Amino acid sequence: MPPVEYNVPSPDDRSTIVCLYCHRPQEVGRKAMTVTCKFCNKSLRLEDQSFSKYEARRVIDTCGTVTVEKKGNVVADKINCGGLVVRGKLKGTIISRGPVLVGPEAEIKGDVTAPTLAVGAGAILEGKYDIGPKAVPTLPG
Numbered sequence: 001m002p003p004v005e006y007n008v009p010s011p012d013d014r015s016t017i018v019c020l021y022c023h024r025p026q027e028v029g030r031k032a033m034t035v036t037c038k039f040c041n042k043s044l045r046l047e048d049q050s051f052s053k054y055e056a057r058r059v060i061d062t063c064g065t066v067t068v069e070k071k072g073n074v075v076a077d078k079i080n081c082g083g084l085v086v087r088g089k090l091k092g093t094i095i096s097r098g099p100v101l102v103g104p105e106a107e108i109k110g111d112v113t114a115p116t117l118a119v120g121a122g123a124i125l126e127g128k129y130d131i132g133p134k135a136v137p138t139l140p141g
């Protein structure tokens with residue numbers, strides 16, 4: 001019998017992201033901080049962003065995970081992210097491509113669109129919530 005070959009592709013340095021603008025999935029290098037979408041040519045940030053103090057932003061845009069720490073207080077017009085963890089305060093219109101986790105003492109003011117939402121007891125949520133696999137825009141088909 002020939003030796004069994006384990007031809008599993010190496011646990012590689014690629015990951016799949018979904019473009020925030022045209023919603024097409026594509027492979028990117030895991031260590032890349034930014035890429036240009038190969039479909040719509042927009043520049044995409046990939047790194048996770050974490051906030052641990054008051055910050056006002058117009059737009060927070062990343063395919064990575066946005067984390068608002070307990071002492072964080074983020075005010076933004078729009079948050080377009082790959083995932084979201086809120087332990088502090090966050091105000092803005094949120095569109096997350098991945099799960100949204102809200103800690104027990106967190107406070108979110110704004111509309112949230114995400115595939116899944118987990119909320120700790122005692123969290124304050126103010127806004128409209130559109131949760132489910134179909135809530136987040138994807139390509140037709």
Ligand SMILES: [Zn+2]
Pocket residue numbers: 019020021022023024037038039040041042
């Ligand atoms: Zn794109």
